[in-house]
Amino acid sequence: MTTLYIANKNYSSWSLRPWVLMKHLGLPFDEQLMIFGEGSNWDAFRQFSPSGRVPCLRDGDTVVWDSLAIAEYLAEAHPGVWPSDRIARAWARSAAAEMHSGFGTLRNECGMSCGLRVRLHAIGPALQADIARINELWNEGLSRFGGPFLAGDAFSAVDAFYAPVVFRIQTYGLPMQGAAAAYVQRMLALPAMREWYTAALAEPWRDHAHEAETHHFGEVTEDFRLA
Structure with missing residues (x-):
């Protein structure tokens, strides 16, 4: 197994x-x-x-x-991980690699904490640039390949790589524009995403470093996690 x-x-x-x-x-x-x-x-x-x-x-x-x-x-062993179309696959791999190596300010200032809702103290130029790039990238993929997922009609690895960003958008209320806003809701409704979210809320553990980082950059307005 x-x-x-x-x-x-x-x-x-x-x-x-x-x-x-x-x-x-x-x-x-x-x-x-x-x-x-x-x-x-x-x-x-x-x-x-x-x-x-x-x-x-x-x-x-x-x-x-x-x-x-x-x-x-x-x-290498399973179809559907990447799009079957060569052009869509190249775009998806590039977008996933960009997520893998970039968006440092988004990672640092908007750490993933699925169960919280946070009002950021500020959105500085570097974070705004990351948010703008996410909007640009998602709207490009959705428009170019027809949606409803980033590289076409099927969920693939590029969607998986941006799944944590979807949760960050929900937690911090980050502004999404155009088709990207609807994409967030579509992703949140996926059964696998809902399963992860439900399990995250039920976790009893708290990690001090993650909690401190969240409070450093924003004010927690709601906590849906298990008390």
Whole structure:
């Protein structure tokens, strides 16, 4: 059985990517949830992941320890991970890679915390630039390939890579324009996304570092998590 190691669903945006991809495509896997602890998780996570980080996929003797590498590994054996059309596939891979390596301000100032609603203290130029680029990119994909997903009529890895951004938009009320706004609601309604969200709300664990980061950049207005 293929095993996917992930961390807290409320916080772990990187874990969400392969999880939602595999769930939506119906690929069987065993989920292993590893809770963020106080301080470093390095020693505990190194037991299953060479990088000491999640997500990590173990398929027999094969270990794949990066979300983009996991997507590519799955694509070699399963259709539908990337669009079948060559042009759409090239765009989807480029957009996913941009998410994988970019949007640093969005990551730092709008950390994923699915169960919260947060009013940001400010949206500075760098964060505004990231939000504008998300709007531009999503509206381009939806218009160019016809939707309802970013690279065409089927959910693919590029949608999975932006799934954490969808939760961030919900948490922080980030402004989306045009077709991108409807895309957010469409993604939130997906069964796999709803399953992840429900599980995130039910988690009893709190990670101090993640909580402190959220309070540094904004005011929590609502908390839907298990008390």
